[in-house]
Amino acid sequence: MTRVTLGSLGEKIRLHSRCFCPNVLFINVPENAEGASKVWRQGTKNAPTFSSRSIISRSPPQAVASEISTTEPKATTTLTNEEKMLRNYVPIFVMLPLGVITVDNVLEDKDKLVKELKELRAAGVDGVMIDVWWGIIESKGPKQYDWTAYRSLFQAVQECGLKLQAIMSFHQCGGNVGDVVTIPLPQWVLDIGESDPDIFYTNLKGNRNPEYLTLGVDNRRLFSGRTAVEIYSDYMKSFRENFADFLETGLIIDIEVGLGPAGELRYPSYPESQGWVFPGIGEFQCYDKYLQADFKEAATAAGHPEWELPDNAGEYNDAPESTEFFKSNGTYLTEKGKFFLTWYSNKLLSHGDQILDEANKAFVGCKLKLAAKVSGIHWWYKADNHAAELTAGYYNLKDRDGYRPIARMLSRHHAILNFTCLEMRDSEQSADAKSAPQELVQQVLSGGWRENIEVAGENALSRYDSTAYNQILLNARPNGINRDGEPKLRMYGVTYLRLSDELLQKTNLNLFKTFVKKMHADQDYCPDPKKYNHHLGPLERSKPEISIEQLLEATKAEDAFPWDKETDMSVSGDLLSNLIRKLFSLFK
Ligand SMILES: OC[C@H]1O[C@H](O[C@H]2[C@H](O)[C@@H](O)[C@@H](O[C@H]3[C@H](O)[C@@H](O)[C@@H](O[C@H]4[C@H](O)[C@@H](O)[C@@H](O[C@H]5[C@H](O)[C@@H](O)[C@@H](O[C@H]6[C@H](O)[C@@H](O)[C@@H](O[C@H]7[C@H](O)[C@@H](O)[C@@H](O)O[C@@H]7CO)O[C@@H]6CO)O[C@@H]5CO)O[C@@H]4CO)O[C@@H]3CO)O[C@@H]2CO)[C@H](O)[C@@H](O)[C@@H]1O
Numbered sequence: 001m002t003r004v005t006l007g008s009l010g011e012k013i014r015l016h017s018r019c020f021c022p023n024v025l026f027i028n029v030p031e032n033a034e035g036a037s038k039v040w041r042q043g044t045k046n047a048p049t050f051s052s053r054s055i056i057s058r059s060p061p062q063a064v065a066s067e068i069s070t071t072e073p074k075a076t077t078t079l080t081n082e083e084k085m086l087r088n089y090v091p092i093f094v095m096l097p098l099g100v101i102t103v104d105n106v107l108e109d110k111d112k113l114v115k116e117l118k119e120l121r122a123a124g125v126d127g128v129m130i131d132v133w134w135g136i137i138e139s140k141g142p143k144q145y146d147w148t149a150y151r152s153l154f155q156a157v158q159e160c161g162l163k164l165q166a167i168m169s170f171h172q173c174g175g176n177v178g179d180v181v182t183i184p185l186p187q188w189v190l191d192i193g194e195s196d197p198d199i200f201y202t203n204l205k206g207n208r209n210p211e212y213l214t215l216g217v218d219n220r221r222l223f224s225g226r227t228a229v230e231i232y233s234d235y236m237k238s239f240r241e242n243f244a245d246f247l248e249t250g251l252i253i254d255i256e257v258g259l260g261p262a263g264e265l266r267y268p269s270y271p272e273s274q275g276w277v278f279p280g281i282g283e284f285q286c287y288d289k290y291l292q293a294d295f296k297e298a299a300t301a302a303g304h305p306e307w308e309l310p311d312n313a314g315e316y317n318d319a320p321e322s323t324e325f326f327k328s329n330g331t332y333l334t335e336k337g338k339f340f341l342t343w344y345s346n347k348l349l350s351h352g353d354q355i356l357d358e359a360n361k362a363f364v365g366c367k368l369k370l371a372a373k374v375s376g377i378h379w380w381y382k383a384d385n386h387a388a389e390l391t392a393g394y395y396n397l398k399d400r401d402g403y404r405p406i407a408r409m410l411s412r413h414h415a416i417l418n419f420t421c422l423e424m425r426d427s428e429q430s431a432d433a434k435s436a437p438q439e440l441v442q443q444v445l446s447g448g449w450r451e452n453i454e455v456a457g458e459n460a461l462s463r464y465d466s467t468a469y470n471q472i473l474l475n476a477r478p479n480g481i482n483r484d485g486e487p488k489l490r491m492y493g494v495t496y497l498r499l500s501d502e503l504l505q506k507t508n509l510n511l512f513k514t515f516v517k518k519m520h521a522d523q524d525y526c527p528d529p530k531k532y533n534h535h536l537g538p539l540e541r542s543k544p545e546i547s548i549e550q551l552l553e554a555t556k557a558e559d560a561f562p563w564d565k566e567t568d569m570s571v572s573g574d575l576l577s578n579l580i581r582k583l584f585s586l587f588k
Helices: 061-065 082-084 111-122 147-161 187-195 228-242 244-251 287-302 335-363 387-392 404-411 437-450 467-475 506-519 547-554 572-585
Strands: 002-006 011-016 023-030 092-095 127-133 163-169 200-202 207-211 251-255 367-374 416-420 457-458 495-496
Touching: 023 187, 082 187, 111 147, 127 147, 147 163, 147 244, 163 228, 163 404, 207 506, 228 335, 251 335, 287 335, 335 367, 335 404, 335 547, 367 387, 367 404, 404 416, 404 437, 416 437, 437 457, 437 467, 457 467, 467 506, 467 572, 506 572
Parallel strands: 092 127, 092 495, 127 163, 163 251, 251 367, 367 416, 416 457, 457 495
Antiparallel strands: 002 011, 011 023, 200 207
16 A cells, blocks of 8 residues: 655545556545545556546445546557457356365366366356365375375366366365265364364354364464464465466466365354254354353453353254344343454454465465455344354344455455355245345445455355346346446456256256356457456565454445346346257257
């Protein structure tokens, strides 16, 4: 962030080096200077070519995007129509099967995989997402990494002309929806858990969850002399060292940093392995001795040594109203309840912040983006208590934004916020669950955009139908295509869950191809991200730490940006051509 002095006001103001349009600098103006600020284009010698009306409030990308001047070289009006349409392109990636590398660290059936990768490439897909399992790579012992099978896999992806999003999967596979294989944490870690079960997240009843290490041990030297964060850091550094060639060639464009169960920044509050079923409220997971001690210390420092962790928040499959904690006027609204929820959600923020800082150090200088996944907890969103989000660690209420502080934390690491459940419509959900995936997606994406970070997304469950595709398309460009250039709102990318025989079945694949084309704004596959305004410069070092107070300023609730009702790039418009294609193939 650059600081300059705004002459007429004599005030220090902050310059944001990017917002929606990377070649425009946005000024974040103190409240009392509203209306007196200007916009400069990067590289423009004599600054403002804009009217003093050009700004704007504190950081509203929407308003800003409409202010782009037509006077600059390569301004959108000088682009060809095709170039303008390319600015609407949203790249699409596909998750590879969870067990593509077996638990024994073998790439089985490479021929089948290569055939499928080629099919994806032929369908126009830009790249694939792959779990890089800690439980496989470091299974033999501390720091004994074996990357051989992954090298062979990455080579195949490169040869097929696809890009790669690599997940640093510090979690177990198994126990979540769709987990068809089991890949536990490394055995030497599980062995430590035998003598110290508190290294795992624990619920009130004392059930341990070996999916992911509790954030309570992030900084505890319990693992053959290393802390959990040091383990994650060493792993990422080893990844960088071992795949320097693929980083250099530009194969790996994105590192999804695993921050919790299923690779998501959350507590394991709704584990199917412990009997949770949709739409249960889930349970808080902070009863291991390390987090208990942390809470005691925090409560004591706040002048309430008598406060304990909640014991009245119900069980996995409860409805909110049947618990003392979440019922109307329940504990969650008391001073004690608010203190607990703030502590619980802040711990998650610091956990993500610390590991992303390590990821940033590991990959600094590489031409890629970092990303963090946030889970789409859409059930009980319409209830006042937002119980399921709260147990997962997202302290989100009608008057408190629980996601924007995450986005602000990510902004310091230049990281993308990767959100899910893009495919879901409210009308598909049962009324009992008080579920609102559409509003949730709109809130989270808007918060990310307001923090000037990129947002990407995934679908939560496997879908092959046009309704789901159209909903994803709507979220990818909430206000549709802009035929004059980059749209005001555009997601950075979408990752489709997931490659399967079902997806490659003919009818499904045909519709999927149409979906890919629509994501690409009806343009052909574009191998050069710069053309759709994605600039993968060397990753810069994280910015200075943002204090918790500043992060929590982002909890102030604001309305989401307006979304169109339907996408203007619907896949169903192509049904006729699908039919013609089908007829053709029958006659062949
Ligand atoms: O490789 C990367 C990672 O991949 C996996 O993690 C991802 C995960 O798979 C994703 O789901 C997503 O994670 C979150 C998600 O964001 C959250 O929203 C939430 O998911 C909940 C979901 O939103 C709720 O609606 C609910 O889902 C229940 C659903 O509503 C019920 O209808 C039913 O689903 C049935 C489904 O109807 C049925 O068709 C069938 O679906 C299977 C399909 O037929 C088959 O072809 C196959 O492809 O798999 C499909 C899925 O199994 O069976 C479904 C299951 O019975 O029940 C649903 C579950 O009760 O609850 C969901 C929570 O359970 O939570 C997700 C997990 O946090 O993004 C993750 C990250 O990418 C791996 O787990 C990771 O290890 C990998 O790193």
